[in-house]
Amino acid sequence: MTILLIYIAIFVGAFFAVKAVAGHLTKRSDFTSRKTVTFGDESAVTANRAASVISVIAIFLIWGAFTGSSLSPIHAPGPFVGDATFTYTVETPDGQRDDGTVHVRVFPRDAAADVPEIEPGDGFAKDDAAKVAAWRSVLIRVDRNDEIGRDQGAKVVAIDGQAIAPGETVQVASGEVTLTPKGTPNYKPEQGWQMEPVWLPPPEAVAGRVIEIMGGGYQNFTLAEHVGWSLFRVIAGFLAGALVGIPLGYAMGLSDWFRGWFDPIVEFMRxxxxxxxxxxxxxxxxxxxxxxxxxxxxAALWIMTIAARAGVSGVRISKIHAAYSLGASKWQILRHVIVPNSLPEIFTGARVAMGVCWGTVVAAELVAAEKGAGMMIMVASRFQLTDIVIMGIILIGVIGYAIDILMRMAENWLIPWKGRG
Known part of the structure; x- marks a missing residue:
């Protein structure tokens, strides 16, 4: 929730900042700027490049800030690391009470540490020492060295002067202490706001994995081979779906018999x-x-079929009447009217189908795959190699985004009449 609020705050702040600066520095004189009505007109809305850049930077800054990245200039509060102490109060069956002190050394997760050396102190409740890694907890058997232990009826009744009972938790200066149902204190140091690397590694760790796997490979194959096989499978499946789905969609859009025959199948499978x-x-x-x-x-077949059918159905009837009035044949109407006017819908469907194929390739490579980005993600997840999982997700997203950009460029080049009636 905190991360979401920070992201929303960055979005709102960047919006007003960019609008204020752009209003003074730029003056548009293109076709869109001369329109009298722009709100609700899709052709008047283009991506704000400044917003795109700020969005990507904001995501990486938040990622770095909440993972303790050395690349981020700001950091969220991290986990407690250092020496901590808290006192526990032991009460015997006859009402005697005594305090002992627990010394805990909290060390970084990827480092090593020794248990602090202490004197046991006076009284029947002796001082204790323990160590624990950041983001972890440690069970402290305080009665092991006490003169009157749990087997003699003694029990912990307070932590740092705060009354506590089995199953309850109290806050101490550097974390929290929970009393187990058997009466043993469990110390958990303050975790802060940063994510543990096993759940979300910093950006440089993911970048390091990319370099490592590019050089040494993963699961007996290089990174290029993993990505190449995923790309081959996606393109092959997409092209096959398009080669079957587009003609089927045209047939359903032009023939009531084809529409009636295949419509139940398409709508059932979609x-x-x-x-x-x-x-x-x-x-x-x-x-x-x-x-x-x-x-x-x-995965691609039904999307491409529906896109082609919608493209045919969306052709303005006035254009077809005009072509008939000029003496055009059915083949000429299909070639010069229906196909050009249906291409925008088909390209939109192709972009959606490609996205679905990229989302499905991970599941497809679950089935006895030896190579592929999806296989790499799944194998890494079994061993909690989160950096490899994130690396695979980023690669799939980047490649999918690059393919979408290429398809948009092809769309602008092949159908420049899109959106012009």
Whole structure:
């Protein structure tokens, strides 16, 4: 919740700052700036590059701040590290009370430390010493060296002067102490706001993993081979889905017979997640490459079919009437009217289908894959190698984003009439 609030604050602050600066430094004189109505007009809305840059920087700053990264100029409060003490009060069955002091050395998770040397002190409650790594907790058997122990009826009744009972927790100067159901104190040092590296490593750790795997590989294959095989599977499945789905969508949009015949199948399969088809694909096609490509083919097929059908249905009837009035044949109308006007919908569907294929490739590579970005993520997750998991996610996202940019560039080049009626 804290991270979300910080992100929202950065967003709001950056919005007003960029608007204030841009209003004075830039003056637009393009077609959009001359429009009298821009609110609600999609063609008048373009991505603000300053907002994109600030968004990416903000994400990395928040990531670095909450992981203690050396690349971040600011840091959230980290876990407590150092020597801490707290006192415990022991009460005997006959009402006697005595205090003992516990000395705990909290050391960084990736370092080593010795238990502090102390004197046991006077009284029947002796002082104790322990060590614990940051983000961890330690159970302290205070009665082991006490003259009157738990087996003689003695019990801990207070921590730092605060009354406590089994199952309760009290705050101390450097963390918290919980009394177990058997009456043993469990000390947990203050964790701060930073994430433990096993849950979220800093950016430099992920970058280091990228360099390491690029040089030495992972699971007997280089990083390029892992990414290359994932890319091959996604492109093969997507192209197969497009080659079947686009003609099927055109047929459904142009023929009532095709529409009636295939509409129940398409509408039935469209909401079925590709992950649910994995067992069936394994039965039909086995666990080899063919099965993975078939799964990605099915992920793209229905999206491309619906996109092509929607593109045909969205062609303005006035254009078709105009073509008929000029003596055009059905083939000419299909080639010069329907196909050009349906291409924007098809490209939109292709971008969606490619995103779904990239999201499905991780699941496809779960099935006996020896190489691939998804396989790399899944194997790393079993050993809690979070840096490799994040590296794989970033690679899939970056490659997917790059493909989407290329598809948008192709769209702008191939169909420059999009949005112009």
């Amino acid at each position: 909401p079925v997640p590709p992950l649910a088809l994995i067992p069936l694909v394994i039965i039909w096609a086995g666990i080899g490459e063919v099965g993975k490509v078939i799964l990605l083919f099915l």
